[in-house]
Every structure is written in C-alpha cells, then in structure tokens.
Amino acid sequence: MLKELDLGMRMPKEEYGALMEELKPRLAQLQQEIIREKIPVVILFEGLSAAGKGEITNSLIVGFDARGFTVYNTRPPEPSERRLPWLARFAEKMPSRGRMAIFDRAWYSALSVEPLPKEELKQRLREVNRFERQLADDGCLILKYFLYISKKEQRKRLEALERAKSTAWRVTKEDFKNLNRHGEITDFFDSMIEKTNSPYASWNAVAATDKRYVRAAVFSSIAENLEKALAKKREGAPKAAFAPKVDPCFRLLPHTGIGELDLKKSVDEEEYRERLKEYQDKLFKLQNKLYLKKIPVIVAYEGNDAAGKGGNIKRVAEALDARGYAVTPIAAPTPDELQHQYLWRFWRALPRTGHFAIFDRTWYGRVLVERVEGLTSTARVNQAYNEINEFESMLVRWGAVIFKFWLAIDKDEQLRRFEDRQNTPEKQWKITEEDWRNREKWDAYAQAVDDMFRYTNTDFAPWVAVESNCKRYARLKTLETMIETLQNRL
Amino acid sequence: MLKELDLGMRMPKEEYGALMEELKPRLAQLQQEIIREKIPVVILFEGLSAAGKGEITNSLIVGFDARGFTVYNTRPPEPSERRLPWLARFAEKMPSRGRMAIFDRAWYSALSVEPLPKEELKQRLREVNRFERQLADDGCLILKYFLYISKKEQRKRLEALERAKSTAWRVTKEDFKNLNRHGEITDFFDSMIEKTNSPYASWNAVAATDKRYVRAAVFSSIAENLEKALAKKREGAPKAAFAPKVDPCFRLLPHTGIGELDLKKSVDEEEYRERLKEYQDKLFKLQNKLYLKKIPVIVAYEGNDAAGKGGNIKRVAEALDARGYAVTPIAAPTPDELQHQYLWRFWRALPRTGHFAIFDRTWYGRVLVERVEGLTSTARVNQAYNEINEFESMLVRWGAVIFKFWLAIDKDEQLRRFEDRQNTPEKQWKITEEDWRNREKWDAYAQAVDDMFRYTNTDFAPWVAVESNCKRYARLKTLETMIETLQNRL
Structure with a gap:
C-alpha cells in the first residue's frame, strides 16, 4: 500500500x-x-x-x-x-x-x-x-x-x-x-x-x-x-432473530444445564467453620504468591437473585489483603457508561497484575438482564457472546486467571429468601419490587442462562456452576475451586 | 501526641x-x-x-x-x-x-x-x-x-x-x-x-x-x-445570608466594575487580520518554550451569554499545537460530578506541566449561575470565594500561569447576537430557551459578576475584563494579554 x-x-x-x-x-x-x-x-x-x-x-x-x-x-x-x-x-x-x-x-x-x-x-x-x-x-x-x-x-x-x-x-x-x-x-x-x-x-x-x-x-x-x-x-438497524454467532476458533466445552444441578448439596455448620478457616488461610497465602508473580485474578459472580453472591464474595474478600483486591459491584450503567460500548466499563475496572478484581455481577448482564428485558437489540445480543469470548481470551492471553461462578438456587429457595428479607427489618433494603418482577420471568432468565453457558463456556474461561441452596456449601465450593486452580497455575 | x-x-x-x-x-x-x-x-x-x-x-x-x-x-x-x-x-x-x-x-x-x-x-x-x-x-x-x-x-x-x-x-x-x-x-x-x-x-x-x-x-x-x-x-444546615468570607491572607486587587468598561473599543478588519497572525505566531513559539520549561498554563473563560467565548477560544487554540492543549467545556455537572465537592471535576481537568488547559466556563459557575439560580445554598456560596482563591493559589504555587478572562458585552449587543442566532439556521443550535431566561436576570448576574471580581481578584490570579462588543478587539486583547504575561514569566 x-x-x-x-x-x-x-x-x-x-x-x-x-x-x-x-x-x-x-x-x-x-x-x-x-x-x-x-x-x-x-x-x-x-x-x-x-x-x-x-x-x-x-x-x-x-x-x-x-x-x-x-x-x-x-x-x-x-x-x-x-x-x-x-x-x-x-x-x-x-x-x-x-x-x-x-x-x-x-x-x-x-x-x-x-x-x-x-x-x-x-x-x-x-x-x-x-x-x-x-x-x-x-x-x-x-x-x-x-x-x-x-x-x-x-x-x-x-x-x-x-x-x-x-x-x-x-x-x-x-x-x-x-x-x-x-x-x-x-x-x-x-x-x-x-x-x-x-x-x-x-x-x-x-x-x-x-x-x-x-x-x-x-x-x-x-x-x-x-x-x-x-x-x-x-x-436504522434491521431487526434480527436470536441467533448468536461465535467465532469457531473458540473451543466451547459441554456444560451441565442449570436444570440438572443437584441443589441439595450441603455442609453442616461445624464442618463449614473448620474448612472455611482452612481455605481462607490458603487463599491468603496464595494471594501473596500471585502478587509476587504478578498474576492478575478476575472473579466474576453471576447468579439468581438472592443466591448469596454478597455473602459468598465476602468470604473470599475476608481472606484477602485489602491492598490487593477490589470488589466492583455492577449496577445499571451510568449515563456515561451507556454512551460507550458496553465492555468499556469493564476495561476500566480490570485489576493490575498481581491483584484480584471481584465482580458482583459482570459483563454477562449483556446476555442476561439486557436480553431478557429487551434493553439491547437482539442483533447486538447475538454479537455479545463472541465479544465476551474475545474479551476474556484477551484477558487470559495477558496472563489473568478468570473464575466465572454461577450461583444457582431453585425457585422455592428463592421465595424463602425473598420472604425472609421482606420480614427482617435490617434486610429489607436488599429486596425491591424489581426482584419480584424478575422472579416472574424465571423461565426466560433460565433460558438466557443456558444460552450463556452454551456460547461462553470456553476452555480458557469455563463456567463453574455453584449449587447454592446451602450457602455454606456454595462458599466452600468457590473457595475450593479458586485454591485448586490457582495452585495449579503457580 | x-x-x-x-x-x-x-x-x-x-x-x-x-x-x-x-x-x-x-x-x-x-x-x-x-x-x-x-x-x-x-x-x-x-x-x-x-x-x-x-x-x-x-x-x-x-x-x-x-x-x-x-x-x-x-x-x-x-x-x-x-x-x-x-x-x-x-x-x-x-x-x-x-x-x-x-x-x-x-x-x-x-x-x-x-x-x-x-x-x-x-x-x-x-x-x-x-x-x-x-x-x-x-x-x-x-x-x-x-x-x-x-x-x-x-x-x-x-x-x-x-x-x-x-x-x-x-x-x-x-x-x-x-x-x-x-x-x-x-x-x-x-x-x-x-x-x-x-x-x-x-x-x-x-x-x-x-x-x-x-x-x-x-x-x-x-x-x-x-x-x-x-x-x-x-x-440540616442553617439558612444563611449572603456574606462571603475570604481569608485575609489573600491580597485582593481593586477592579473596574463591569458597568464602567468601555465596550465601544474596536479594531477594524485589516488591522485585526494582521495582528491576529502576528499574535498567533508568537503564542505558538511561546508554547514551545513553556513546554520545555514545563510551565502549565490555565486559561479560564467566563462572560455574558453570546459574548463570543467560543470564537475567542478558537483563535487561541488555532495558535497552539494540538498535542499540548485541551479545551474543557463546562456544562451542567453530570450526576457523578454532583455527588462530589464542586471543585472535583476541575482537579481532574488540570493540565500536565508544560500544557495548556482552556476552560470554556469554569469553577466560577459556583458563584455565578449556581448563586443566581439558587442551585447552591447561600452558606456554601459564601464559602466558595475563599475556596476558589485557595484552589487557584495552590495552582500558582505549583507553577501554573492562570488567565481569567471575563468577556463583557452590553445588553443591546447581546440582544443583537441572540436575534442573529435565532435567524441564522446554522447558528440556531447555539441559542436556547435558557439563554432568554438568563437574559431576564441580567441585573442579578451583573451583581454576581461584580461580587466575583470583588472577592476573587487576587494578586496572583487577577481578572482581565475583555471588552467584547467588537469580537476582533476581544480576540486580540486576550492573545496580547497572554503573550505579555507569558513572556514575562519566561
């Protein structure tokens, strides 16, 4: 040229x-x-x-x-x-x-x-x-x-x-x-x-x-x-049907449908206390080593409403030195964020090498809430799966370890927790009209979650479904998963 | 202790x-x-x-x-x-x-x-x-x-x-x-x-x-x-009367009231073209020297609506290398900016050493529009003059040269320009309902401007009133002021 x-x-x-x-x-x-x-x-x-x-x-x-x-x-x-x-x-x-x-x-x-x-x-x-x-x-x-x-x-x-x-x-x-x-x-x-x-x-x-x-x-x-x-x-943009396209260069792993998870898995209080302490100590030590080797860690939490993301994140965060991690809660985008490509706000929230970035909800909002609520055109949702895989593959090539946790509860358990929140004064701020509205769309969300697994369960950033009807079990599983993967990486 | x-x-x-x-x-x-x-x-x-x-x-x-x-x-x-x-x-x-x-x-x-x-x-x-x-x-x-x-x-x-x-x-x-x-x-x-x-x-x-x-x-x-x-x-905060307090450590210079300016000053087209070219060349060379000496320059523009800030800024910007300056237009604060102390957004828009930051409207909005429109409590407006002097004194101590230009036109000239904007299709975007509403408060704004001069005309960052009924005169005056001050500084 x-x-x-x-x-x-x-x-x-x-x-x-x-x-x-x-x-x-x-x-x-x-x-x-x-x-x-x-x-x-x-x-x-x-x-x-x-x-x-x-x-x-x-x-x-x-x-x-x-x-x-x-x-x-x-x-x-x-x-x-x-x-x-x-x-x-x-x-x-x-x-x-x-x-x-x-x-x-x-x-x-x-x-x-x-x-x-x-x-x-x-x-x-x-x-x-x-x-x-x-x-x-x-x-x-x-x-x-x-x-x-x-x-x-x-x-x-x-x-x-x-x-x-x-x-x-x-x-x-x-x-x-x-x-x-x-x-x-x-x-x-x-x-x-x-x-x-x-x-x-x-x-x-x-x-x-x-x-x-x-x-x-x-x-x-x-x-x-x-x-x-x-x-x-x-x-103007043409209307499109739901038909995601993922670059065939991404190897997608088979996954368990969320309907097939055994949500009954549980751990009793005593075992929980013991193992929690053990895992947190291990994670703390791993953080030190990751820091020295300058390996960034990205922990992405998604899950049903009231699945226990907050409490789960807290158990991970407790283990870490505050100077080496940040929790980024993802709410509805700000006006400024809406004026940018939707991954923009995540580019800006990446950890530095050696640090942890924990996301309480993530870029998967694009293919979950934005899809189900029709906040984004189907044409753009179709592109999102591939865009996300590209984004994550870029992170992995950079050297990051990515955890993607889906915290799953069943519909009955969710109802129990919603009602508990409703009836406990100091928990009432946690439950809103929107939660009840989302609950009515349980099936549409379940479909979106299954599609998300189908199209973004890559070999370099696979999903981990976390059975969360028992919060104790869920917390131990995320910690255990992290420890095992991070040890292998070091 | x-x-x-x-x-x-x-x-x-x-x-x-x-x-x-x-x-x-x-x-x-x-x-x-x-x-x-x-x-x-x-x-x-x-x-x-x-x-x-x-x-x-x-x-x-x-x-x-x-x-x-x-x-x-x-x-x-x-x-x-x-x-x-x-x-x-x-x-x-x-x-x-x-x-x-x-x-x-x-x-x-x-x-x-x-x-x-x-x-x-x-x-x-x-x-x-x-x-x-x-x-x-x-x-x-x-x-x-x-x-x-x-x-x-x-x-x-x-x-x-x-x-x-x-x-x-x-x-x-x-x-x-x-x-x-x-x-x-x-x-x-x-x-x-x-x-x-x-x-x-x-x-x-x-x-x-x-x-x-x-x-x-x-x-x-x-x-x-x-x-x-x-x-x-x-x-809650108590109500207060308008009574600004400025730290006596700041030496305030006498100033000409905006009512006393000779707005008839003008320059003809030929002289303008000649001197504009000359001044712009000079400013360009000064920018180079300022860059090498790592001196930051802050140019703050305020003025009546339609006083010609945009055109004035353009003549300054034209002279400069794009890699060494930024123009920051100050509109109504974003939701995020509203959630911070009002100087926060200006802290974030400061130039690096050796660079120019040009502000199209400034932190003085606090004591102008926010005061006149009652957007800020009088108690906080009272504190603003001192806060601004402190902010500018910090900038000067850092090494910055600060220009504060007030572009002044009279009420008749403003009406002419508003009507011209209204009647010229490609200028219509420049005039809004708000401009007409502000015009009705001409006297209240004039009072606010006089108070602003009274309390913020410090010896280290004095105001320059720019007679702007003739745009050509105004542009030459700002350029000339800058050149003279910057030459003295070097």
Whole structure:
C-alpha cells in the first residue's frame, strides 16, 4: 500500500483554496450532525516521524467545536499502564456517542515502537482487529490515516527541525537511526496495514509530501466517511432473530444445564467453620504468591437473585489483603457508561497484575438482564457472546486467571429468601419490587442462562456452576475451586 | 501526641469478643445509613511501618457492604502524576456522597516519604488543612488514624515479617534504616499531627501494640463519628445570608466594575487580520518554550451569554499545537460530578506541566449561575470565594500561569447576537430557551459578576475584563494579554 503511493502528489494553491472553502464549513456542519446523531468517531493518525501527524491534527480541529472532541497524543505507557492488558489504556479513551477521539498515534504505536516477538505481534494484530470490529459493531466510525514520505523528504524535514532552535528537542537520535531503516520500516508498516485493513476500519495511506495535498486528501476522506456514517445511522438497524454467532476458533466445552444441578448439596455448620478457616488461610497465602508473580485474578459472580453472591464474595474478600483486591459491584450503567460500548466499563475496572478484581455481577448482564428485558437489540445480543469470548481470551492471553461462578438456587429457595428479607427489618433494603418482577420471568432468565453457558463456556474461561441452596456449601465450593486452580497455575 | 500514648494498652479476649459482638453489626448498620444519607466518608490510616495499617483496613472492611467503599493503597506517584499538583492524585479519589474511601496512607505520605525542603513542607501542610477543610465544609467526614508502636515492637515485627518466606518481600532496607531513626521519626510525625489536627479533621493516635486493642479503639471511634455525622446531617444546615468570607491572607486587587468598561473599543478588519497572525505566531513559539520549561498554563473563560467565548477560544487554540492543549467545556455537572465537592471535576481537568488547559466556563459557575439560580445554598456560596482563591493559589504555587478572562458585552449587543442566532439556521443550535431566561436576570448576574471580581481578584490570579462588543478587539486583547504575561514569566 505504502510503496504504491505516488509521493509526487501536490495540490496547487488556488485549487486548495477553493476546495477548503467548501470543505471547512461542511466539516463543521458534519461534526454538529455527528453530535446530534450520537455517533462515536475515532480518527487516528499514524505515520513516519516528521510526516506531519501533528500538523494534520492541528489543522483538522480548527474547524471543530471544541466541545465535541478530544485529542490524544500517545506516549509510552506509564508504569501503572504496563500492569494492564496492552490495549486497556486505549480502550478507556474510546469516545462516547457523539464525540470524536483524535489520536496522534494510537494502538498501532504499541505494535511498532518497541520490537515485539513474532508471536506476540501476531496476537496483538488479532486483538486489534477484534477491538476495532467490536467498536464498529457498536456504531463507532473508525478512520485510520497513515502519512507516508520518502526517505529523502524525511531527512530534509528532520534536519530542518533539528536546525530550528525551537524544534530541535523534538528530533531524537532514534529518528535518524530509523531514517536509515526507511525501507525496512516501510515494509513493516505495509504488512501491518495489510493485516489490519478491515471492512469495519480500513486504512487510508496518504502521500504526505505536500501539506496542501495531505489536508485536502484527509479532510475530504473524513467528510465523505462522516456522511456515509450519518446516512447509515439514519437508515436504522434491521431487526434480527436470536441467533448468536461465535467465532469457531473458540473451543466451547459441554456444560451441565442449570436444570440438572443437584441443589441439595450441603455442609453442616461445624464442618463449614473448620474448612472455611482452612481455605481462607490458603487463599491468603496464595494471594501473596500471585502478587509476587504478578498474576492478575478476575472473579466474576453471576447468579439468581438472592443466591448469596454478597455473602459468598465476602468470604473470599475476608481472606484477602485489602491492598490487593477490589470488589466492583455492577449496577445499571451510568449515563456515561451507556454512551460507550458496553465492555468499556469493564476495561476500566480490570485489576493490575498481581491483584484480584471481584465482580458482583459482570459483563454477562449483556446476555442476561439486557436480553431478557429487551434493553439491547437482539442483533447486538447475538454479537455479545463472541465479544465476551474475545474479551476474556484477551484477558487470559495477558496472563489473568478468570473464575466465572454461577450461583444457582431453585425457585422455592428463592421465595424463602425473598420472604425472609421482606420480614427482617435490617434486610429489607436488599429486596425491591424489581426482584419480584424478575422472579416472574424465571423461565426466560433460565433460558438466557443456558444460552450463556452454551456460547461462553470456553476452555480458557469455563463456567463453574455453584449449587447454592446451602450457602455454606456454595462458599466452600468457590473457595475450593479458586485454591485448586490457582495452585495449579503457580 | 504520639509520645504520650500508653503503648501498654491491651484488651483481654473476652472483653474484645463482647465489644465486637456489639460493634460489628452496628458498623454494618451505620454504613447503610451513611449511604442513605449520602455522606461521603474518608478514613485514612497512617503510621509506622509494620504498625498494622493493612491489618486494620482488612478487618474494618469485612463488615462493610462492598458496594459502598473503595480501598486505596498509596504508592509513590506515577510519572504523569508528578506532572500535576501534588494533591491532585488524592483529590480525584475523593468519595462521592454516600461512599467511603479508605486509605492505607494518603496525602500524609507525600509529606513524609521523601524529605522536603522546610518551606515546601510548610506550604504543603497549609494546603492539606485547606483541602480537608474544603471537604469537610462540603459535608465530608474525615477520620484520620495514626498507628504507633515502640521501637522494640517495630523491630520485633519487622524481623518476624522478614523471617516468614511469604512476607519477606514486604520488608525493605529502608524499614530497618528508619527503625534506627525511630525517635526522630516520632518527632516528625508528632509535629505533622499537631499542625494538621483541625476541628474538621482531627487525628486519632492509637497505641498499636495489641491487635485487639487497636481494632477496638479504631472501630469504636469510627462508629461514634459516623453517628455524630449522621445526627448532624439530619439536623440540616442553617439558612444563611449572603456574606462571603475570604481569608485575609489573600491580597485582593481593586477592579473596574463591569458597568464602567468601555465596550465601544474596536479594531477594524485589516488591522485585526494582521495582528491576529502576528499574535498567533508568537503564542505558538511561546508554547514551545513553556513546554520545555514545563510551565502549565490555565486559561479560564467566563462572560455574558453570546459574548463570543467560543470564537475567542478558537483563535487561541488555532495558535497552539494540538498535542499540548485541551479545551474543557463546562456544562451542567453530570450526576457523578454532583455527588462530589464542586471543585472535583476541575482537579481532574488540570493540565500536565508544560500544557495548556482552556476552560470554556469554569469553577466560577459556583458563584455565578449556581448563586443566581439558587442551585447552591447561600452558606456554601459564601464559602466558595475563599475556596476558589485557595484552589487557584495552590495552582500558582505549583507553577501554573492562570488567565481569567471575563468577556463583557452590553445588553443591546447581546440582544443583537441572540436575534442573529435565532435567524441564522446554522447558528440556531447555539441559542436556547435558557439563554432568554438568563437574559431576564441580567441585573442579578451583573451583581454576581461584580461580587466575583470583588472577592476573587487576587494578586496572583487577577481578572482581565475583555471588552467584547467588537469580537476582533476581544480576540486580540486576550492573545496580547497572554503573550505579555507569558513572556514575562519566561
């Protein structure tokens, strides 16, 4: 792609002037429509040093209402960012609906700035494609521009920057070293572009020799793409039937239907006390070792209402050093969260390496409550299973251990617990009208849970059904499961 | 305070058991009430190494609902945090109303971990007191515990930690070095405690030799303080008359009343074009120098509706490299922002050193729209002027240059612009019903602006009134002001 560019492309001043007179108000107008239609937009500029990424960013935003965009200048990751999955620092910057995020270098810099082992690069490229597809499926417009110049032009610019007192600091030794590897670097980027040039996030390579030409090419392309996105948005999404599609690369394990669980399993008080103490001590010691080995642990709790998630989490948390874990309760999304792709809030709640993140309800809300209550279109629910598998596979590749606990009780037991809550003053806050309404949809939820098992029971992040009619039994089972898996991992 | 502690304090097992049986459910109950009454709570633990800060945190949270608190383990600042005012990384972690933030070390660690020059320490202590008072005035309960042990006890604990394989990594050479300075360190902390022991955030020093005694002392104190805060909250706040109080340490400069401005000042198109280009080039070069010297610049825009803030900001932004500035538009607070002290969202939008932060409307909304529309109690508005001066003085001490521009137009000019907006299709989005309603309160706003000048026109962050009936004149004046001040600074 890069090597075929005609680097001699230039635009005469008059032609440029006339074009801009038309383009600038059009872009300003389009930005307002993007805001109104609530389309999130990512515009990213990659390119060789001195190719003009900063210049194009500056000239682009001049026409935009400052209330509608943010510019990000990507730098090497901070120490705390290095303790997260590599894409996390970009994922958290994704724009809310109607906003633009403009990146002077973005995730592609994390592929090219430091040399990566071949396999790591391959995995990251795959993760980029998945990440971009997920954003696009959520309605985000992704525009990627690569600014390219010849070796001669690059040398000329670097030398000019170096000569001027006010810009000399911008040029590094690295830049000149890379100049000598111009051909090799071109090959690298060509291959990167080819592997990430997808229908949902295609690349635009731009010959960046002439400033006017670059602006004309980039601005026109942005205007066209914004118009296309607006037209598509106004068309609306087609209705779909429930038909989840999971990438066949994920190996799905067989699972026990929740109807087949033996919910009678129980443990008596005395045995419980003894084993609880033993397990908590073990988990505490494991936490120490996990911390030293910098292994992150993610514990995801789902379950029927009143299945005992809170008490179960408490027994796990009690065992842990407070400085090494956080419990994230997942309630209805905030207005800000609703304006983002639904995994956004989970990207932001990931543990650092060596830490535990415990989720009291999780991203599976997408295929449970959001599906059953019709809060999300069936078309998007269909995509969610795969999106979740991709998200979890990314976490596992990063090094995380993931526990997914489904706390199961039967309908009678739930009724008993609801009534108990209703009748005990200090428990009344735990029971709401909504709980009773959900209970009426018991069968629809059961179906959703079975589908969730069917499509997300991957070999790298399998579900563990926890029989919870007896809370004591359930608590010991989650602790035991964690201890066993973590010991194997260490 | 520390030296007077009776380090022999212990609690027998039975007494402890009985106390806890009463305390634990009481604390759990109190947490629920704190959530319901929407009281933000900060609990911070400081103390010598191995004094048991982690242990007390762990045991405290076991009784709490995980959905209501966050534990923070304070570590040395990240590189990006070092490019912000020293308190910023704590300020952004302040709990929303109804939540608890539990700190294993907090801002006090930034006073003691690294040796500070005497004057810097003095200033930081003052900033701590102001910070805590501002939080308390906003309804936040701040509980500070210092855990203290003898040198002998500390040695015993450090040696035990070092012996055990799983905890040896926690003990550093620094810890043993500090052990030998036990007396000196005690003196330091005693002085720190004395200087930050305020009525709104008092210290509790706890003899931490005996685990049971520490828990009993800390838990009882927390329970009592939560009860007091609940009682106070239920009493409600008294009504107040408008009577701002500004700390006499702030030197307030005389100012021109907005009624006395000569709004007829103007510049013709030709002169404007010429000088605009010249000023923008100058500002661009200054940005480079400011970046190299790591000086942060804060540009605060306020003004009458339709005074031309957007266009003015645009002319400043056009001059700047996009990677070095951000424009933050300030609209009505989000639900999350409403749940915090009102300066919280500005703490989070500060520039890094060397960068520009441009605010399209600012923290002055507190004493303008919030005052005029009665969105904030008069008692809190009275405190706001001083709070703002303190906030800005902290920014200046950090090294920031602050510009505060008031863009002034007269009532006739505003009407012309409103009507123009109404009658021009592509400008209609800029005018709302609210603008017309605000216009009816022109005099009340004018009074609020004059009071704002009166109480916040400090010598370190003075207001600049910008006559804006002629937009061209206004744009040149802001640019010229910035250039002059920034040149003087460099």
